[in-house]
Amino acid sequence: MAIKERKEREKQDMRNLIIESATQLFLKQGYDKTSIRSIAEDIEYSPATIYLYFKDKDEIFYVIHENAFALLEKVFRKHDPIQDPFEKLTAICKSYVEFALQNPDYYDLMFIMRAPLSQIACEDTWKEGDSAFEYLLRTISACVDEKKIKPGDKFVLAMTVWSFGHGLVSLYVRGRFGVMKMSEEIISEMMDHAVDLFLSNLKT
Amino acid sequence: MAIKERKEREKQDMRNLIIESATQLFLKQGYDKTSIRSIAEDIEYSPATIYLYFKDKDEIFYVIHENAFALLEKVFRKHDPIQDPFEKLTAICKSYVEFALQNPDYYDLMFIMRAPLSQIACEDTWKEGDSAFEYLLRTISACVDEKKIKPGDKFVLAMTVWSFGHGLVSLYVRGRFGVMKMSEEIISEMMDHAVDLFLSNLKT
DNA sequence: GTTTTTTACTAAACAGTGTTTAGTATATTT
DNA sequence: AAATATACTAAACACTGTTTAGTAAAAAAC
Known part of the structure:
Protein backbone atom coordinates (compact mmCIF):
# COMPACT_ATOMS: atom_id res chain seq x y z
CA MET A 1 0.00 0.00 0.00
CA ALA A 2 2.65 2.52 -1.03
CA ILE A 3 0.00 4.42 -2.96
CA LYS A 4 -1.27 6.08 0.19
CA GLU A 5 2.23 7.30 0.97
CA ARG A 6 2.71 8.63 -2.53
CA LYS A 7 -0.62 10.45 -2.27
CA GLU A 8 0.46 11.93 1.03
CA ARG A 9 3.72 13.01 -0.57
CA GLU A 10 1.90 14.57 -3.51
CA LYS A 11 -0.38 16.43 -1.13
CA GLN A 12 2.65 17.88 0.64
CA ASP A 13 4.26 18.77 -2.69
CA MET A 14 1.16 20.68 -3.68
CA ARG A 15 1.11 22.52 -0.34
CA ASN A 16 4.75 23.42 -0.83
CA LEU A 17 4.08 24.60 -4.37
CA ILE A 18 1.31 26.89 -3.12
CA ILE A 19 3.44 28.21 -0.25
CA GLU A 20 6.42 28.83 -2.53
CA SER A 21 4.31 30.74 -5.01
CA ALA A 22 2.52 32.67 -2.26
CA THR A 23 5.80 33.58 -0.59
CA GLN A 24 7.36 34.79 -3.80
CA LEU A 25 4.31 36.86 -4.72
CA PHE A 26 4.00 38.19 -1.17
CA LEU A 27 7.62 39.35 -1.02
CA LYS A 28 7.32 40.88 -4.47
CA GLN A 29 3.99 42.71 -4.14
CA GLY A 30 2.82 42.51 -0.54
CA TYR A 31 -0.04 40.78 1.23
CA ASP A 32 -3.03 42.65 -0.15
CA LYS A 33 -2.02 42.26 -3.76
CA THR A 34 -1.31 38.55 -3.33
CA SER A 35 -4.75 37.19 -4.09
CA ILE A 36 -5.80 33.56 -4.15
CA ARG A 37 -6.49 34.04 -7.83
CA SER A 38 -2.98 35.33 -8.51
CA ILE A 39 -1.45 32.37 -6.67
CA ALA A 40 -3.71 30.02 -8.62
CA GLU A 41 -2.69 31.64 -11.90
CA ASP A 42 0.98 31.38 -10.94
CA ILE A 43 0.83 27.65 -10.16
CA GLU A 44 -1.50 27.05 -13.12
CA TYR A 45 -4.39 25.63 -11.12
CA SER A 46 -7.89 26.88 -10.48
CA PRO A 47 -8.47 29.08 -7.40
CA ALA A 48 -10.78 26.45 -5.92
CA THR A 49 -7.94 23.92 -5.88
CA ILE A 50 -6.07 25.99 -3.30
CA TYR A 51 -8.95 25.47 -0.90
CA LEU A 52 -8.40 21.71 -1.10
CA TYR A 53 -4.99 22.25 0.52
CA PHE A 54 -5.60 25.27 2.77
CA LYS A 55 -8.60 26.28 4.83
CA MET B 1 -25.32 86.06 -3.06
CA ALA B 2 -25.76 84.21 0.24
CA ILE B 3 -26.73 81.10 -1.71
CA LYS B 4 -23.12 80.23 -2.36
CA GLU B 5 -22.39 80.39 1.36
CA ARG B 6 -25.37 78.24 2.19
CA LYS B 7 -24.22 75.69 -0.39
CA GLU B 8 -20.77 75.72 1.11
CA ARG B 9 -22.30 75.18 4.54
CA GLU B 10 -24.42 72.31 3.27
CA LYS B 11 -21.37 70.73 1.69
CA GLN B 12 -19.56 70.86 5.03
CA ASP B 13 -22.61 69.48 6.82
CA MET B 14 -22.65 66.54 4.45
CA ARG B 15 -18.94 65.92 4.99
CA ASN B 16 -19.50 66.00 8.74
CA LEU B 17 -22.43 63.61 8.43
CA ILE B 18 -20.27 61.14 6.52
CA ILE B 19 -17.38 61.48 8.97
CA GLU B 20 -19.65 61.05 11.99
CA SER B 21 -21.21 57.94 10.53
CA ALA B 22 -17.84 56.54 9.45
CA THR B 23 -16.30 57.21 12.86
CA GLN B 24 -19.14 55.56 14.71
CA LEU B 25 -19.07 52.51 12.43
CA PHE B 26 -15.28 52.35 12.57
CA LEU B 27 -15.16 52.39 16.37
CA LYS B 28 -17.93 49.82 16.54
CA GLN B 29 -16.71 47.32 13.94
CA GLY B 30 -13.23 48.30 12.78
CA TYR B 31 -11.78 49.60 9.55
CA ASP B 32 -12.19 46.61 7.27
CA LYS B 33 -15.85 46.10 8.10
CA THR B 34 -16.63 49.79 7.62
CA SER B 35 -17.42 49.78 3.91
CA ILE B 36 -18.48 52.72 1.81
CA ARG B 37 -21.75 50.91 1.28
CA SER B 38 -22.35 50.55 5.01
CA ILE B 39 -21.68 54.26 5.57
CA ALA B 40 -24.00 55.11 2.68
CA GLU B 41 -26.72 52.90 4.13
CA ASP B 42 -26.27 54.50 7.54
CA ILE B 43 -26.66 58.06 6.26
CA GLU B 44 -29.39 56.99 3.82
CA TYR B 45 -27.63 58.07 0.63
CA SER B 46 -26.28 56.11 -2.29
CA PRO B 47 -22.64 54.95 -2.14
CA ALA B 48 -21.77 57.13 -5.13
CA THR B 49 -22.79 60.26 -3.21
CA ILE B 50 -19.93 59.75 -0.78
CA TYR B 51 -17.50 60.14 -3.68
CA LEU B 52 -18.87 63.63 -4.30
CA TYR B 53 -17.54 64.65 -0.89
CA PHE B 54 -14.43 62.48 -0.52
CA LYS B 55 -11.87 61.32 -3.04
C1' DG C 1 -41.78 83.98 -16.44
C1' DT C 2 -39.67 80.87 -19.39
C1' DT C 3 -35.48 78.77 -20.89
C1' DT C 4 -30.92 77.32 -20.10
C1' DT C 5 -27.42 75.78 -17.14
C1' DT C 6 -25.62 74.05 -13.12
C1' DT C 7 -25.99 71.18 -9.05
C1' DA C 8 -27.12 67.02 -6.30
C1' DC C 9 -27.99 62.68 -6.57
C1' DT C 10 -28.41 57.67 -7.91
C1' DA C 11 -28.92 53.03 -10.58
C1' DA C 12 -26.11 50.23 -12.65
C1' DA C 13 -21.98 48.60 -14.01
C1' DC C 14 -16.82 47.50 -13.66
C1' DA C 15 -13.14 45.18 -11.83
C1' DG C 16 -11.66 43.22 -8.16
C1' DT C 17 -11.73 40.14 -3.70
C1' DG C 18 -12.27 35.45 -0.64
C1' DT C 19 -14.91 31.43 -0.70
C1' DT C 20 -18.46 27.61 -1.84
C1' DT C 21 -21.08 24.54 -4.69
C1' DA C 22 -22.08 21.34 -8.08
C1' DG C 23 -20.34 18.66 -11.51
C1' DT C 24 -16.69 16.10 -14.26
C1' DA C 25 -13.05 13.44 -15.54
C1' DT C 26 -9.41 10.35 -13.73
C1' DA C 27 -7.40 7.02 -10.61
C1' DT C 28 -8.08 3.40 -7.34
C1' DT C 29 -10.48 -0.35 -5.30
C1' DT C 30 -13.70 -4.00 -5.39
C1' DA D 1 -15.72 -4.62 -15.78
C1' DA D 2 -18.33 -2.02 -12.33
C1' DA D 3 -18.31 0.80 -8.27
C1' DT D 4 -16.15 4.02 -5.60
C1' DA D 5 -13.11 7.52 -4.20
C1' DT D 6 -9.98 11.29 -5.56
C1' DA D 7 -8.41 15.58 -7.86
C1' DC D 8 -9.82 19.18 -10.08
C1' DT D 9 -12.55 23.12 -12.06
C1' DA D 10 -16.39 26.34 -14.03
C1' DA D 11 -19.48 29.06 -12.27
C1' DA D 12 -21.66 31.29 -8.84
C1' DC D 13 -22.18 33.93 -4.29
C1' DA D 14 -21.55 37.72 -1.58
C1' DC D 15 -18.80 41.02 -0.87
C1' DT D 16 -15.43 45.18 -1.77
C1' DG D 17 -13.94 50.22 -3.75
C1' DT D 18 -14.90 53.04 -7.53
C1' DT D 19 -16.76 55.06 -12.09
C1' DT D 20 -20.10 56.20 -15.56
C1' DA D 21 -24.19 57.70 -17.50
C1' DG D 22 -28.42 59.55 -16.74
C1' DT D 23 -32.17 62.09 -14.03
C1' DA D 24 -34.65 65.26 -11.41
C1' DA D 25 -34.47 69.66 -8.93
C1' DA D 26 -32.48 74.17 -7.97
C1' DA D 27 -30.23 78.41 -9.62
C1' DA D 28 -29.01 81.63 -13.18
C1' DA D 29 -29.76 83.92 -17.43
C1' DC D 30 -32.56 85.79 -20.64
Missing part, protein backbone atom coordinates in the same frame (compact mmCIF):
# COMPACT_ATOMS: atom_id res chain seq x y z
CA ASP A 56 -8.34 29.93 3.85
CA LYS A 57 -5.91 32.71 2.90
CA ASP A 58 -4.91 33.17 6.52
CA GLU A 59 -3.70 29.58 6.78
CA ILE A 60 -1.39 30.09 3.81
CA PHE A 61 0.08 33.20 5.36
CA TYR A 62 0.37 31.50 8.69
CA VAL A 63 2.76 28.99 7.11
CA ILE A 64 4.78 31.83 5.56
CA HIS A 65 4.76 33.46 8.98
CA GLU A 66 6.16 30.24 10.47
CA ASN A 67 8.92 30.15 7.87
CA ALA A 68 9.78 33.74 8.66
CA PHE A 69 10.13 32.86 12.34
CA ALA A 70 12.42 29.99 11.44
CA LEU A 71 14.58 32.52 9.60
CA LEU A 72 14.70 34.83 12.62
CA GLU A 73 15.50 31.90 14.90
CA LYS A 74 18.44 31.06 12.64
CA VAL A 75 19.71 34.63 12.95
CA PHE A 76 19.40 34.46 16.73
CA ARG A 77 21.14 31.10 16.95
CA LYS A 78 24.20 32.65 15.34
CA HIS A 79 24.84 34.38 18.63
CA ASP A 80 24.66 31.20 20.71
CA PRO A 81 28.45 31.01 21.11
CA ILE A 82 28.69 34.49 22.67
CA GLN A 83 29.55 33.96 26.32
CA ASP A 84 29.01 37.41 27.85
CA PRO A 85 25.24 37.79 28.21
CA PHE A 86 25.24 41.55 27.69
CA GLU A 87 27.23 41.21 24.51
CA LYS A 88 24.77 38.54 23.47
CA LEU A 89 21.84 40.79 24.28
CA THR A 90 23.35 43.57 22.20
CA ALA A 91 23.94 41.19 19.30
CA ILE A 92 20.36 39.93 19.49
CA CYS A 93 18.92 43.44 19.46
CA LYS A 94 21.03 44.52 16.53
CA SER A 95 20.15 41.35 14.63
CA TYR A 96 16.48 41.88 15.36
CA VAL A 97 16.59 45.39 13.93
CA GLU A 98 18.68 44.27 10.98
CA PHE A 99 16.27 41.42 10.26
CA ALA A 100 13.34 43.83 10.24
CA LEU A 101 15.06 46.31 7.95
CA GLN A 102 16.16 43.59 5.54
CA ASN A 103 12.86 41.71 5.57
CA PRO A 104 10.21 44.36 6.22
CA ASP A 105 7.41 42.29 4.70
CA TYR A 106 8.29 39.26 6.79
CA TYR A 107 8.51 41.48 9.86
CA ASP A 108 5.11 42.94 9.11
CA LEU A 109 3.56 39.50 8.81
CA MET A 110 5.25 38.29 12.01
CA PHE A 111 4.63 41.16 14.36
CA ILE A 112 2.27 43.74 12.89
CA MET A 113 -0.36 42.25 10.61
CA ARG A 114 -3.57 40.86 12.00
CA ALA A 115 -3.99 38.39 9.15
CA PRO A 116 -2.33 35.16 10.23
CA LEU A 117 -3.31 35.55 13.89
CA SER A 118 -6.66 33.85 13.50
CA GLN A 119 -4.64 30.63 13.17
CA ILE A 120 -2.68 31.40 16.32
CA ALA A 121 -5.93 32.02 18.16
CA CYS A 122 -7.02 28.50 17.24
CA GLU A 123 -3.88 26.86 18.52
CA ASP A 124 -3.96 29.08 21.62
CA THR A 125 -0.19 29.11 22.00
CA TRP A 126 2.03 31.22 19.82
CA LYS A 127 4.95 28.83 19.74
CA GLU A 128 7.22 30.86 17.44
CA GLY A 129 6.64 34.11 19.26
CA ASP A 130 7.03 32.46 22.63
CA SER A 131 10.23 30.79 21.50
CA ALA A 132 11.78 34.05 20.34
CA PHE A 133 10.60 35.85 23.46
CA GLU A 134 12.00 33.13 25.71
CA TYR A 135 15.36 33.34 23.98
CA LEU A 136 15.38 37.03 24.86
CA LEU A 137 14.16 36.29 28.38
CA ARG A 138 16.93 33.75 28.99
CA THR A 139 19.59 36.16 27.77
CA ILE A 140 18.25 38.94 29.96
CA SER A 141 18.02 36.59 32.93
CA ALA A 142 21.69 35.79 32.49
CA CYS A 143 22.46 39.52 32.35
CA VAL A 144 20.60 40.09 35.61
CA ASP A 145 22.13 37.03 37.29
CA GLU A 146 25.63 38.08 36.30
CA LYS A 147 24.79 41.65 37.35
CA LYS A 148 25.59 42.99 33.90
CA ILE A 149 22.42 45.08 33.90
CA LYS A 150 20.48 46.80 36.67
CA PRO A 151 18.23 44.49 38.66
CA GLY A 152 14.53 44.29 37.90
CA ASP A 153 11.73 41.87 37.14
CA LYS A 154 13.12 39.76 34.32
CA PHE A 155 9.82 39.47 32.52
CA VAL A 156 9.22 43.21 32.61
CA LEU A 157 12.77 43.78 31.44
CA ALA A 158 12.28 41.46 28.49
CA MET A 159 8.98 43.14 27.67
CA THR A 160 10.73 46.50 27.79
CA VAL A 161 13.54 45.47 25.48
CA TRP A 162 11.22 43.77 23.01
CA SER A 163 8.83 46.72 23.04
CA PHE A 164 11.64 49.13 22.33
CA GLY A 165 12.99 47.06 19.47
CA HIS A 166 9.57 46.46 18.01
CA GLY A 167 8.58 50.10 18.31
CA LEU A 168 11.71 51.23 16.57
CA VAL A 169 11.38 49.00 13.56
CA SER A 170 7.60 48.98 13.27
CA LEU A 171 7.42 52.77 13.18
CA TYR A 172 9.89 52.51 10.35
CA VAL A 173 8.20 49.61 8.55
CA ARG A 174 4.83 51.35 8.64
CA GLY A 175 6.26 54.63 7.40
CA ARG A 176 6.02 56.76 10.55
CA PHE A 177 9.70 57.62 10.42
CA GLY A 178 9.90 57.69 6.66
CA VAL A 179 7.77 60.79 6.56
CA MET A 180 10.37 62.79 8.42
CA LYS A 181 12.40 63.62 5.40
CA MET A 182 15.38 61.40 6.21
CA SER A 183 17.27 58.95 4.08
CA GLU A 184 17.13 55.25 4.85
CA GLU A 185 20.80 55.34 5.78
CA ILE A 186 20.34 58.05 8.37
CA ILE A 187 17.33 56.25 9.81
CA SER A 188 19.34 53.04 10.04
CA GLU A 189 22.20 54.88 11.73
CA MET A 190 19.84 56.58 14.15
CA MET A 191 18.33 53.21 15.03
CA ASP A 192 21.77 51.91 15.81
CA HIS A 193 22.38 54.86 18.11
CA ALA A 194 19.00 54.37 19.73
CA VAL A 195 19.76 50.69 20.42
CA ASP A 196 23.14 51.59 21.90
CA LEU A 197 21.63 54.34 24.00
CA PHE A 198 18.82 52.11 25.20
CA LEU A 199 21.09 49.23 26.15
CA SER A 200 23.73 51.43 27.80
CA ASN A 201 21.00 52.74 30.08
CA LEU A 202 20.26 49.21 31.21
CA LYS A 203 23.90 48.57 32.09
CA THR A 204 25.01 48.48 35.73
CA ASP B 56 -11.74 57.79 -1.66
CA LYS B 57 -12.05 55.70 1.48
CA ASP B 58 -8.58 56.74 2.60
CA GLU B 59 -9.53 60.41 2.66
CA ILE B 60 -12.44 59.68 4.98
CA PHE B 61 -10.19 57.81 7.35
CA TYR B 62 -7.57 60.47 7.13
CA VAL B 63 -10.08 62.93 8.62
CA ILE B 64 -10.90 60.46 11.40
CA HIS B 65 -7.15 60.07 11.91
CA GLU B 66 -6.85 63.87 12.24
CA ASN B 67 -9.64 63.95 14.83
CA ALA B 68 -7.90 61.20 16.77
CA PHE B 69 -4.71 63.27 16.84
CA ALA B 70 -6.66 66.23 18.13
CA LEU B 71 -7.86 63.99 20.95
CA LEU B 72 -4.32 62.91 21.80
CA GLU B 73 -3.12 66.51 21.66
CA LYS B 74 -5.82 67.41 24.19
CA VAL B 75 -4.58 64.66 26.51
CA PHE B 76 -1.01 65.92 26.17
CA ARG B 77 -2.00 69.55 26.79
CA LYS B 78 -3.38 68.53 30.19
CA HIS B 79 0.23 68.20 31.33
CA ASP B 80 1.25 71.68 30.18
CA PRO B 81 1.18 73.09 33.73
CA ILE B 82 3.68 70.52 35.04
CA GLN B 83 6.90 72.38 35.70
CA ASP B 84 9.44 69.61 36.28
CA PRO B 85 10.28 68.27 32.79
CA PHE B 86 10.92 64.72 33.98
CA GLU B 87 7.59 64.61 35.75
CA LYS B 88 6.05 65.97 32.57
CA LEU B 89 7.80 63.32 30.48
CA THR B 90 6.50 60.61 32.79
CA ALA B 91 2.98 62.01 32.59
CA ILE B 92 3.15 62.15 28.79
CA CYS B 93 4.33 58.56 28.51
CA LYS B 94 1.64 57.27 30.85
CA SER B 95 -1.01 59.27 29.01
CA TYR B 96 0.22 57.93 25.70
CA VAL B 97 -0.09 54.35 26.89
CA GLU B 98 -3.45 55.05 28.52
CA PHE B 99 -4.73 56.68 25.34
CA ALA B 100 -3.74 53.63 23.29
CA LEU B 101 -5.34 51.17 25.69
CA GLN B 102 -8.56 53.17 25.87
CA ASN B 103 -8.75 53.92 22.14
CA PRO B 104 -7.05 50.97 20.47
CA ASP B 105 -8.83 51.53 17.15
CA TYR B 106 -7.86 55.17 17.05
CA TYR B 107 -4.30 54.24 17.97
CA ASP B 108 -4.23 51.66 15.20
CA LEU B 109 -5.37 54.22 12.65
CA MET B 110 -2.88 56.82 13.89
CA PHE B 111 0.29 54.80 14.22
CA ILE B 112 -0.09 51.31 12.77
CA MET B 113 -2.42 51.17 9.77
CA ARG B 114 -1.20 51.91 6.31
CA ALA B 115 -4.58 53.12 5.11
CA PRO B 116 -4.70 56.87 5.69
CA LEU B 117 -1.02 57.37 4.90
CA SER B 118 -1.56 57.83 1.19
CA GLN B 119 -3.04 61.21 2.13
CA ILE B 120 -0.03 62.08 4.27
CA ALA B 121 2.23 61.19 1.39
CA CYS B 122 0.44 63.75 -0.74
CA GLU B 123 0.81 66.56 1.75
CA ASP B 124 4.43 65.49 2.34
CA THR B 125 4.43 66.66 5.93
CA TRP B 126 2.75 64.72 8.69
CA LYS B 127 1.65 67.71 10.70
CA GLU B 128 -0.15 65.82 13.48
CA GLY B 129 2.59 63.28 13.96
CA ASP B 130 5.25 65.95 13.83
CA SER B 131 3.35 68.06 16.35
CA ALA B 132 3.08 65.20 18.84
CA PHE B 133 6.70 64.24 18.29
CA GLU B 134 7.88 67.79 18.77
CA TYR B 135 5.95 68.05 22.02
CA LEU B 136 7.89 65.00 23.20
CA LEU B 137 11.13 66.41 21.81
CA ARG B 138 10.68 69.72 23.67
CA THR B 139 9.97 67.94 26.95
CA ILE B 140 13.01 65.73 26.55
CA SER B 141 15.15 68.73 25.60
CA ALA B 142 14.10 70.38 28.85
CA CYS B 143 15.01 67.21 30.74
CA VAL B 144 18.46 67.17 29.17
CA ASP B 145 19.00 70.91 29.68
CA GLU B 146 18.02 70.69 33.32
CA LYS B 147 20.15 67.55 33.64
CA LYS B 148 17.18 65.47 34.79
CA ILE B 149 18.15 62.66 32.43
CA LYS B 150 21.48 61.40 31.14
CA PRO B 151 22.91 63.48 28.30
CA GLY B 152 22.53 62.32 24.72
CA ASP B 153 21.38 63.43 21.29
CA LYS B 154 17.91 64.84 21.93
CA PHE B 155 16.48 63.58 18.70
CA VAL B 156 17.73 60.04 19.29
CA LEU B 157 16.43 60.21 22.85
CA ALA B 158 12.98 61.23 21.65
CA MET B 159 13.07 58.49 19.03
CA THR B 160 14.01 56.00 21.73
CA VAL B 161 11.20 57.04 24.07
CA TRP B 162 8.60 57.11 21.33
CA SER B 163 9.75 53.75 19.97
CA PHE B 164 9.51 52.19 23.40
CA GLY B 165 6.03 53.55 24.02
CA HIS B 166 4.81 52.63 20.57
CA GLY B 167 6.28 49.15 20.78
CA LEU B 168 4.65 48.50 24.10
CA VAL B 169 1.15 49.45 23.07
CA SER B 170 1.27 48.28 19.47
CA LEU B 171 2.33 44.79 20.48
CA TYR B 172 -0.71 44.84 22.73
CA VAL B 173 -3.08 46.42 20.20
CA ARG B 174 -2.14 43.87 17.55
CA GLY B 175 -2.50 40.96 19.94
CA ARG B 176 1.14 39.96 20.41
CA PHE B 177 0.90 40.22 24.16
CA GLY B 178 -2.68 39.03 24.37
CA VAL B 179 -1.62 35.58 23.31
CA MET B 180 0.47 35.14 26.42
CA LYS B 181 -2.38 34.02 28.58
CA MET B 182 -2.57 37.16 30.72
CA SER B 183 -5.52 39.26 31.70
CA GLU B 184 -5.87 42.81 30.42
CA GLU B 185 -5.35 44.11 33.93
CA ILE B 186 -2.03 42.33 34.38
CA ILE B 187 -0.88 43.51 30.97
CA SER B 188 -1.80 47.06 31.87
CA GLU B 189 0.03 46.79 35.19
CA MET B 190 3.09 45.33 33.47
CA MET B 191 3.10 48.18 30.99
CA ASP B 192 3.08 50.63 33.85
CA HIS B 193 6.06 48.86 35.37
CA ALA B 194 7.81 48.82 32.03
CA VAL B 195 7.31 52.57 31.59
CA ASP B 196 8.62 53.23 35.10
CA LEU B 197 11.59 50.96 34.52
CA PHE B 198 12.36 52.52 31.17
CA LEU B 199 12.16 56.08 32.42
CA SER B 200 14.11 55.39 35.62
CA ASN B 201 16.96 54.12 33.45
CA LEU B 202 17.04 57.46 31.65
CA LYS B 203 17.32 59.36 34.91
CA THR B 204 20.63 60.93 35.95
